Amino acid sequence: MDEFNLHLTGDIHAITAANNLLAAAIDTRIFHEASQSDKALFNRLCPPNKEGERSFSNIMFRRLKKLGISKTKPEDLTPEEINRFARLDIDPASITWRRVMDVNDRFLRKITIGQGPEEKGMVRETGFDISVASEIMAVLALTTSLADMRERLGKMVIGNSKAGDPITADDLGVGGALTVLMKDAINPTLMQTLEGTPVLVHAGPFANIAHGNSSIVADKIALKLVGPGGFVVTEAGFGADIGAEKFMNIKCRYSGLTPQCAVIVATIRALKMHGGGPQVVAGKPLDHAYLNENVALVEAGCVNLARHIANTKAYGANVVVAVNMFATDSKAELNAVRNAAMAAGAFDAVVCSHHAHGGKGAVDLGIAVQRACENVTQPLKFLYPLDVSIKEKIDTIARSYGASGVEYSEEAEKQIEMYTGQGFSGLPICMAKTQYSFSHNAAEKGAPTGFILPIRDVRASIGAGFIYPLVGTMSTMPGLPTRPCFYEIDVDTATGKVVGLS
Incomplete structure (x- = not known):
């Protein structure tokens, strides 16, 4: 067996860096908007060059188009247009974008940021997710090309303005930089089994907290390589209630492929x-x-x-x-x-x-x-149509688990109403649920029926392309057990080989 780099093409590191760059951009923008006038903010966003001329960067034209402003020169904007363009006016209470890291650290699930003396008045509660729960991981797994990934990253919604309008990565001006960080990560890692069968390793969204499937890009490369008479085996994490359901209703919708x-x-x-x-x-x-x-x-x-x-x-x-x-x-x-x-x-x-x-x-x-x-005799049939309400889609999935109904928290109700009002109700659903049971209760084994499925919160991964309900107590940042596996892992210093990973 040959050794290989555990980081492969570095997709998890790239995702972590890109995710946290966006998180930094959010808080930085709030900070600068709070301390500057419209004119000062605009002048810093569009600084003059050596000849004293101002210009918009390419990504700024995306925001101008979103605002319905067709002007191409900064000096042509009216004071009202300058205000709309330069001031995102992010509502801190609406921010759903969290920082991530690739370590199971339960003590980062809820944190307070902005406590430094220079950030006075900027304190807010937030938290960390595990890196694979980042929407950027889902974007990587569901994208079909570099151009598609650029658009998806730019469309990611991080929260709302105080007027209730969704704020995207492109509004913050960071969509292009995120794509640069992810440019190499879009390439799958070609590996092989011990018997020499080619294996494409790419993306790792957990099926209990994300959509749980390897990338569309890897699947399409594999299909091209095996040819018309070949076979491609691709994984959907955990069971029919999680990975397979999301494979069919999310991945197949975006890939156009049929198993x-x-x-x-x-x-x-x-x-x-x-x-x-x-x-x-x-x-x-x-x-x-x-x-x-x-x-x-x-x-x-x-x-x-x-x-x-x-x-x-x-x-x-x-x-x-x-x-x-x-x-x-x-x-x-x-x-x-x-x-x-x-x-x-x-x-x-x-x-x-x-x-x-x-x-x-x-x-x-x-x-x-x-x-x-x-011997396939039936076409692919989705569990639900996209043109029904968010609640109807959630209810349909819950009943496939064996539930008799769904119960929503007050926060979940508000989020569903907001996302519906913003025009996102036509997206598929990605349930974050325990993998240990058809129900929300990990201890409930077998095939339970008649339970009420509790929805604690609802988030939206607009760039990835799905609505993301959190079921019960499901956490997006795992914790370490009493005896983590790191007790077994070491390096044989005589040979340089890693031990304890198998």
């Missing part, structure tokens, strides 16, 4: 947990229930698998279940899963041992996937 087959990966251990098995705690030995045969427990947990199959089939794709076999799995348990999958409507269900035997252990899976792709 012929969806592979659902299942394990005996996971199904035992959904059947009522003991709690699994990271770092602690597995309970004997997961290491010894218990067909009844597996069968009880298959209700979870059955719902994933039903939800995925609803999009029109054939479903193949891949049962990842562990050494402790019995033949009876494996047969129970296969029988349950077929009864739930799977096209096929295949026991796989590729973790132990490499490609040889997944030959049957490959054959099943090929057959499934060759």
